[in-house]
Amino acid sequence: DRCVVVFGLPEEDGDEDVVDNVGTLLNEAVSPRSFDRKSYSCHRIGKQRSDIVRPVRVCFSDRMSANTVLCSKGNLKTSERFKKVFISPDRTPAEREERRKLVLALKDKINTEPHMFHYLKDGKVCSREHLPRHKAHGQLDDSQSDVSLEY
Numbered sequence: 001d002r003c004v005v006v007f008g009l010p011e012e013d014g015d016e017d018v019v020d021n022v023g024t025l026l027n028e029a030v031s032p033r034s035f036d037r038k039s040y041s042c043h044r045i046g047k048q049r050s051d052i053v054r055p056v057r058v059c060f061s062d063r064m065s066a067n068t069v070l071c072s073k074g075n076l077k078t079s080e081r082f083k084k085v086f087i088s089p090d091r092t093p094a095e096r097e098e099r100r101k102l103v104l105a106l107k108d109k110i111n112t113e114p115h116m117f118h119y120l121k122d123g124k125v126c127s128r129e130h131l132p133r134h135k136a137h138g139q140l141d142d143s144q145s146d147v148s149l150e151y
Helices: 018-029 063-078 093-112
Strands: 003-007 040-044 056-060 086-089 116-121 124-129 147-149
Touching: 003 063, 018 040, 018 056, 018 063, 056 063, 063 086, 093 116, 093 124
Parallel strands: none
Antiparallel strands: 003 056, 003 086, 040 056, 116 124, 124 147
């Protein structure tokens, strides 16, 4: 509950200061709040390899900080430096397996029904028609509704 996992944070050769790199990431994602280096601990997960960037597990001193980061992770999309970095909750092995199954089901739906828009919501694969944008205001057409498919 107090931990998140950061994927895609570039790994530096040699003596990497992962705590400082994560601090920069967190402060950009959750601006204007800043995180003190003492409010979290972090480490890379797995053995270092040249062909893969290892994820970083970040553990906060309280659950509220982790929730703040998870709620603010969308801000990274607009960051030039961190736009390819993703933050997710730290999951148990059973939760990771369930998530993996959901993602596979999502990919299958995308391949079998490419004309539809598919996404994950509340542990389900959901589908809807692609919504046209109103040209004048960039608003979505409200006449379309979500269709949930349980897997």
